Amino acid sequence: MKERSERLKAIKKLIKNNRIESQDELLRELTKEGFDVTQATLSRDLKLLKVGKVSDGHAGYVYTLQSDEDRGESEQIFVQDFLRGYVSIDWNATTVVIKTFGGHADAVANALDCLNLDEILGTVAGDSCVFAALRAGVSGEDFMKTLKKHIPDLEEDL
Template sequence: MKNKRKRLQIISEILKSNVVSSQDDLLSLLAKQDCEVTQATLSRDLKQLKVAKTPLANGTYKYILPPVNQPVVEGGTSNFFSGGTILSVEFSGQLAVIKTKPGYASAIAWDIDNEAKYEVLGTIAGDDTILLIPREGISRQKIMEILNLTFKDDK
């Protein structure tokens, strides 16, 4: 399918109404809606939609959309705090520890690494925690601005 916006909408609708545990399952569901895509394209679409995998009680996984699904716009800035996927940010020295909802840390860290190439040396992400390492001379306030928050020094 050539129309990306329509394809992203179809993927979102499928994920909202089905338990999808793999890209193969999703490719099959897309094909049933006359939406033929390659696995590579689907992978990029899932990344753009910020889809995460979350464990289910039976030990399998399910793809989930973020609470507020706003695809990244090329050249635009993301708001990491919309929808409450980032729960808290705390600093130890210059290092920032970011707590997220389960399953979201990797996607958020990827966005931070790609949007703050100068300010952030790198991130390390687990399931629900990100360690953000700023470059020398970058203030806590600047990191918070990058994360789209107003800086408050509560300490």
């Protein structure tokens, strides 16, 4: 099965280059491209990519992507959420642990998810702690270097 990042790129390409009216239609196109994906996964991907539907000017609606400017503004919001909520970051061979202020773990985990870092498989949030599972071969240092590219104001040392 192809990687998530490849699938997300394929979804963006399909939406940019085709008139996609439904998830079923998008699923069929992804299958043609060699992706085996469920409707639930596709729904999560569309949410992550912030895909919306707009009127086609006639009688229907088609999928559309956010502009780069909108995406940049969204990323800034996630960066602010992350910076506002985190207290410290530590890691071992497979997991990053982010301690947060009480009640901020969900916002910090959501920020990480929405930044769409290839280094992370997924996140789990409690009340004041986030666990982020790293992909095979990714170190905590690799994760931090990428995170600092997205969040230059991060005050953690490598």
